[in-house]
Amino acid sequence: MPSAPRLVLPDVPSLVAGFGHAVLLTTEGELETLPASAIAARIADTAPMLVHAPATARRLGLPHIEAAHDLLELFAFCRPAEPCAPTPRGIALALDLPQPASDDAAAALLPDIATHLLRHLADTREHPRNRDAAGLAARMGEAGWAWAPSVLAALGEPKAKPDARAYKVWRRLPEWEEAAPPTPPLSFTVEPAEARRRLADILGPGAEQRPQQADYASAAAGAFAPREYPGAPAVVLAEAGTGTGKTLGYVAPASLWAERNGAPVWISTFTRNLQRQIDQETARLFPDPEERRRRVVLRKGRENYLCLLNLDDLTAGGAPPYLAIALGLVARWALASRDGDLLGGDFPGWIGELFGPGAVLPLADRRGECIHSACPHYKMCFVEHSIRRARTAQIVVANHALVMVQAALGGGEDGPPLRLVFDEGHHLFDAADSAFSADLTGAEMAEVRRWLLGAEGGRSRARGLRRRLEELIGERADLHAPLDAALHAARALPVQGWPARLAGDARATPDDTPNAAEAFLRAARDQVLARTQETRDAGLYDSECDLHPVTSALPSAAEALDRALRRIEEPLASLRDRLAARLEDEAEDLEIGDRIRIEAACRAIDRRALMPIRAWGAMLATVQADAPQPGARPVHVDWLSLERRGGQDSDAGMHRHYLDPTQPFAMAVAAPAHGVLITSATLRDEAEADDDDPEATWREAEARTGASHLPLPAIRAAVPSPFDYAARTRCLVVTDVAKENAGQVASAFQALFLAAGGGGLGLFTAIRRLRDVHTRIAGPLEQAGIPLYAQHIDAMDNATLVDVFRAEENACLLGTDAMRDGVDVPGRALRLLVFDRVPWPRPTILHRERRTHLSGGRPKEYDDRIARHRLRQAFGRLIRRADDKGVFVLLDRSAPSRLLQGLPSGVLIRRLGLAQAVAETRDFLAEP
Structure with missing residues (x-):
């Protein structure tokens, strides 16, 4: 007792x-x-x-x-x-x-x-x-x-x-219950005045009056009008200056539409940080935690969640001693977690640092091994819970990657969302670029082989397709035959240890047989080496080259790989079709569990194997085709690459991206919806404003977001920031620091961070330079009482690093792109932002083609636009409340003045030496 x-x-x-x-x-x-x-x-x-x-x-x-x-x-x-x-x-x-x-x-x-x-x-x-x-x-x-x-x-x-049973948390977790399919939604509109009233209700009677926020909510309501024609959604482009309160501004009409029409509104972000912030903001709409859990659902990719089967595997027979403490804390968390999100949710990101990443990473389904209804914990699965809660929620907070991947795969299990809000809309181009691209590399092909064949040595619970389907195919010869053929053909994909053979003999595989995939990788590697410039450091960094003109060896290697892939594709497609036929042929005899498993198996075969193999086949056909005419505008950009880690070849292959990825985004994601709101603080490039053509900046925004590819013109709205940037900020360009000199750059960071007394965010365009500066300044800063944290050095996830930075008012933080966007640190915790150099776009083949064909004949302006957007996004981290003060410093004396024209109106921009910049920073931030 x-x-x-x-x-x-x-x-x-x-x-x-x-x-x-x-x-x-x-x-x-x-x-x-x-x-x-x-x-x-x-x-x-x-x-x-x-x-x-x-x-x-x-x-x-x-x-x-x-x-x-x-x-x-x-x-x-x-x-x-x-x-x-x-x-x-x-x-x-x-x-x-x-x-x-x-x-x-x-x-x-x-x-x-x-x-x-x-x-x-x-x-x-x-x-x-x-x-x-x-x-x-x-x-x-x-x-x-x-x-x-x-x-x-x-x-x-x-x-x-x-008691080892305490690790078995699934015994205490609730089961989800299958519900009837959702009924068709209604089509009632949301009027601008109604959006304003809903916003006022959310804010409450004593809230600060923000006219800009109400104006924004009114404009956002346009995305919730009934659709007039198929494929022609109501599109609103809304730029909202920092401090407008845009989250609640669009939540107001979104929640009203969802409540009135009986369907969820999907809100999509680019960063996990903003996804978490939006979820927190919805507490204003649903103060009761239980109601909020029902009404607001976070959706992410399956790889973000705790997999109960992985936890079961790791704790079978009791957790091993070296993991017992870490898994005990995970078990405690799993019983209290809102949704089982291991990355960016309510899981303490620092657990991975206390016990090493090996204690946490194996707990997520990172290898596409989910066996769905065959899993003994399927009814308690966090992912399945979130999928089903999303069907009856009012607000689903997702991310661009999930929304676009689901669209690319056919819209998800319940079809595409009818109403979409894309926050951080300036990132739609990049998100679409990632979602609608294809990579024919060693790592990608090896992953398909592992998914088909399962573990071939080493410690892994990878089951392979045969193990996943064994209960579904039983003794049926008509199903065994295509499965056997596909698995036999999959041995033409890269064999374990393939990276070590990139530069070796084609017959140096473990079983000493030629391998079509590895032969193609070697031919790609050889072409990259033949076409790239030889420099002293060439062997240390990644390289790439144009696909055409091809070397003599590449077409024959591509043809052989294409044949090998077709030998996998054809029996796999037959297997999928025969499995799917069971759903009709045996409709009266199939248990509902078997039906669900067959449907899941067919989807998995499509998504995990057939879709990539078909994309690769199209790419290989390009290798064997005639070279395009010089200067012709392509639909896709194809190139070859060679990756290196630690000076050793680690991967090679071919890549394909859309020249303009907003085209597939518009057709696959936006067009099926009935209404789309695309919003950001930086949709337009104000520096390109032209008195003779005031619509030019909006046309550019429409091109970058895909709105220009839709049949109806977008509704445009711009709400200025309420902040007084002229009084609350300074922009300093330091003119006597050589950005190529690591010692000078580190000394500048140190002096500026000390002058501010902490509260500094340092942004870098390269991880190598970040590491170098951290090594040089961590000691002196900490001796002065200023803790220094760094992305890529401290083994915390980005959200945890931001939490630490926010809590430690006098700490400093170093980061790269991920710290430039979606980070909300109000108050004195962030009072200084230092950029190591102008964030120009990387001079890649893909960027070259886009610069040539998407710039409207002005390639220089294309580069400027990208750099200006990045600087403006970074600047936006400084002022998050009306009483914030901040200094923005650029350690790049060659920074053109035209790049700084994109900063908010009224910001004082000065070029001066480091000593003056230090004094100005100290004096400005010391003012009451």
Whole structure:
């Protein structure tokens, strides 16, 4: 029987690390500041209380900390699926505790944090989620979890026995239930005045008056008018300056339309950050969490969610000791998670850093191995839950990639959405470019082989097509014959270890037989090497070359691979058709579960094998065709590439992209819808405004978003930002820093970050330069009390890095493109933004062709437009509220003035030396 809960804190010191030093709160209650060189001896055999053991060790220059009471682990156990930035200040914010102003205060706060968490666990021990908590904690303790005694005491079960069944969370998860198909939606419109009233209702009577937001909601309502003709949706292009409040501005008419017509509105974003922000904003519309869960659904690709079968595989017979603690925290989270989203949802992204990515990545379905209704956990599956909830939701928050991939595959299981809102609409071109492209590379072909044949050595649960279908095909010879033929033919795809043979002998496969796919890869590699410029560093970086004119070896290799692919395609198509025929021939005898599995199997064969193979066949036909005429405008851009990692060849192959990817986007995504709203703060390029042709910027926006390919003209709306950029911002171009000199660039970043006292976001156009600057400035900044975090260095996902940056007001963050868009950090936490150089587009073959054919005969302006959009998007991160202040610095003295014309009107732009820029930054940000 459980006893009374007790709060038992471990008798250990508390540790907070700075850079090269640490503050230690001893068990006697004394605070000591120690150099890093002395700390290892002091904490030996003590398992100190701290926050984020790997980060603490890194700051102290230690290889690792042998044992610790990490408060992040305790937080994840006691308050699963709750947000928390992984720092002492971040936990204090999450728990509504006083925020420590110094390392001393942080060290003193750590025992209070532990007490607060354990008291919460004791108070909620009767919650159904905690039914298996004691057995789980005991099992984690058996594997070495330092917090186990304290947790068991708080639960009132100090002598609980380890229970491996506690990892089997599917026993406690609800099952989804199949519902009748949704009825056809109605077609009632949303009038502009109604959108304004709904917005006012969402904001409430005491809300700040924002006329621009109401104007925006009124304009957005145009996307919810009834459709007049097939293939001719109502399209609204709405540019909303930062601070307009566009999220609630379009949620107002969207929610009203969904409520009135009985169908969901899909809101699509480019970044996970914005997807999460939109979800949080909908709490204004549905304050009750349960109602919000029903009405608002987040949808992502299957690879984002916890796969219960993967968790089952990893914990079968009890979790292995080296994973027992990490999987225990995952199990706690899974019982509390809103939707099972491992990436960007309510999963603590820092768990992967505490225990290594190998503890989390295998839990998602990253290899297309879902077996759908054949899975024993199918009825509890998080993905299936989200699919079914989306059918009855009012708002579905998705991302561009999912929306476009579903459209490319036929519109998803329930057909294409009728109403679409594309936020971050300036990214539609890039998202469509990715969704409607094809890659005939070693990695892609090897993935199809693995999906067909399953694991061929190594540790993998890849089942292969035969294992997936064995219960469906039974002893039927008519199904076995095409399956056998397809699997035999699949051996012409790259064999395990193929990257090492890119430069080798065609017969050097493990079974010493020629391989058509590998022969094509070698021919592609040879052509790239023959056509690219030889430089001193050529062997270190990726290379590419035009497809035509082809070398003598490439057409014959393409022909052989094409024949090999057809030998896979034909029996696979026959197998799919014969499986599908069972749905009609055996309609009276098939169980509903078998029917679902047959439908899923047919879809999977199409999507995972037949569609890529057919795309590859079309590409290979181009290799064997006559070369195009010079200067002719192509529909597709084809080229060959060679990828390298660590100076070694890692992949090769052929790529195909649409010259204008907004064409397939318009036809496959927009045209089937009844209404489409495309919105962003940066739809147009204001620098190209022409008094003689005021519509020019709108025409360019329509071309970049695909609206120009639709039959009806788009409704255009522009709402200015309410912010006073002239008074609240400065733009400085530093003229005496050589951007090619890594030392000078690093010194500039350091001086500017110090002048701002932290709160700086550094943006880079290359990961290599980011790493170099981080190496040079991390120590000096941390010695000055400014923590430095970095994308591609700190093993946190981007959302967690932004959470840390937001919580740590005086921290700095280095990042690349992903930190330029969709990041919302209001207040002083982001007061300085430094760009290492002008973000010109990469000079690739694909960019060359688009620059030639899509620029309207003005290729220079095409490059300028891309760079201006990127600078403007970055600038938009600075001011998120009316009282924000910020300085934008560009460390590129060669930056043309015309690129800065895209910044908001009134921004003061000055060119000056680094010393002056530092002084100006310090003075401007110090002003009250």
